[in-house]
Amino acid sequence: MPQLTDEAAPDRSAPDGSAPDRSAPETSLPEPSLPGQDRAAGTWMTPEAYGASRAGLWTAAVVLVTDPDGRVLVQSVDYRSDRLLPGGAVDAGEAPSAAAAREVREELGVDGRYPRGLAVDWIPADTPGFPPGMRFPGEILHVYDGGTWTPERIASVRLPAQEITGIHFAEPADLPALMDPGDARRALSALRARINGSGTALLEDGRPTVPTALDRLGVLRTRRTAQRGAWHPGPVPAQLSVRDHRGWLFAPDGRVLLLIARATGAAHLPSPAAAPTAGAFPLGYLYDEDRRPDGPQDVHARTAARLTGLAPAADPAYARLLATPEQVRELSDWGQAGVRELEAVHAARTRLSLPAPTRTPPTELPESATRW
Incomplete structure (x- = not known):
């Protein structure tokens, strides 16, 4: 930023052109420039000139x-x-x-x-x-x-x-x-x-x-897939068919694995078999109880487990991210049942003796293998 002054910048060099004597006190004001004299070069500007130089927005x-x-x-x-x-x-x-x-x-x-x-x-x-x-x-x-x-x-x-x-x-x-x-x-x-x-x-x-990774992958540029219904903890009853099976797979820092389709930016929980895990157990399922009794009785099942590592990326169409459970829910369309599911996810994290993760931007994982 240029310095501002109402006068030209004073020339403090000695008459022979040598550097000014910094030990001498500056007790007098610089003499004003006389008509016809050149003003000193440099970055000095009057307030009026500086104000006129600023962009107006x-x-x-x-x-x-x-x-x-x-x-x-x-x-x-x-x-x-x-x-x-x-x-x-x-x-x-x-x-x-x-x-x-x-x-x-x-x-x-x-x-x-x-x-x-x-x-x-x-x-x-x-x-x-x-x-x-x-x-x-x-x-x-x-x-x-x-x-x-x-x-x-x-x-x-x-x-x-x-x-x-x-x-x-x-x-x-x-x-x-x-x-x-x-x-x-x-x-x-x-x-x-x-x-x-x-x-x-x-x-x-x-x-x-x-x-960020969410920006680069264009997350939320396509409509989220609605998975509505009531949340039920525990395993899926035998009389119900599983429509899809997804895993809350926890990394050691308490975040979970999330897949992003590169072509669409859509976010998905992975299959429970997407990576090597330990301590897996059925977390619960989403079930649309408002469907007609004679309609299809299928559910969205969830499993919780601790990740022990990641194999090399098998499908280049998907990016692999680590995100907090809250971020996964915010990128999904699960309705109010998502609140209950999130409570179950944090209970599962505690059961697996993992820490509560801090919200940070989701991290894209390399396509190579990862071990913890």
Whole structure:
């Protein structure tokens, strides 16, 4: 940053061009420059010149809210066809977090504070969609974490008489079809940053400057497979057929193995036979009790076990990650039964004498073999 002064930088060298005497005290001000004299070279600038050299940008703040099923709150407005996250422009002298709270209150009638930032995005001046007469200079947009809203909080939403015409909770993969492309990229990047739990992501036009494994693999770009039903602990009863069998396979640090399809970004628990394990036992199963009695009676079975190692990756179509159980649930669509399943998973971790893992960005494992 250049130093600021109202005068030219003084020339403190001796008359013969030698270095200044640093031992002599500086007791006098430099003489003002006379008309016609050259101002000293260097990085000195007047406050006026420095102020004129700075880029002018707009500032805005939005809030990312999800429902208990992991869907994202978007709102319809009366001035454009695509949907938006709640939020808007930061007023002069207003903090971005204060603007986020004000906008949610004005647009949805819900009071709250949103101190946790998920992302800060730089939107370039040449972004399509802004009318030339607007002279859009570019924008810094803050994305704050609105958390997961309960059904009661969602029911408390009160829309204003104009501007906001409705709200909708959208599957993350549907955001590109509902929103402006840059807005959708930003929302998905912010959602991945929330799942990562590693702090605020820096974005440029909605794209992370330092992509994580979830970003690189495009997680949540396709719809999650719904696995709804009631959670039942223990083995699957003999009269029920197993539709699919997945494993909560624990690494020594308490995280679990997760597979990501490279082509789609879809997240899956692995088969219990995907890796060498020890101490395996049936954890429970998901069963759709609302199906007709004469319909198929199949279930989604779960096994818990401790990983003892990983063989070389057998299928290059899948990336292998280690994630916390909470991250696995947030990348899945299991409904409220997922809460019960998560409780069973942590009980299994305790039974296997493994630590509670700290939330960090999911780690992609190498394709080579791993042993613990």
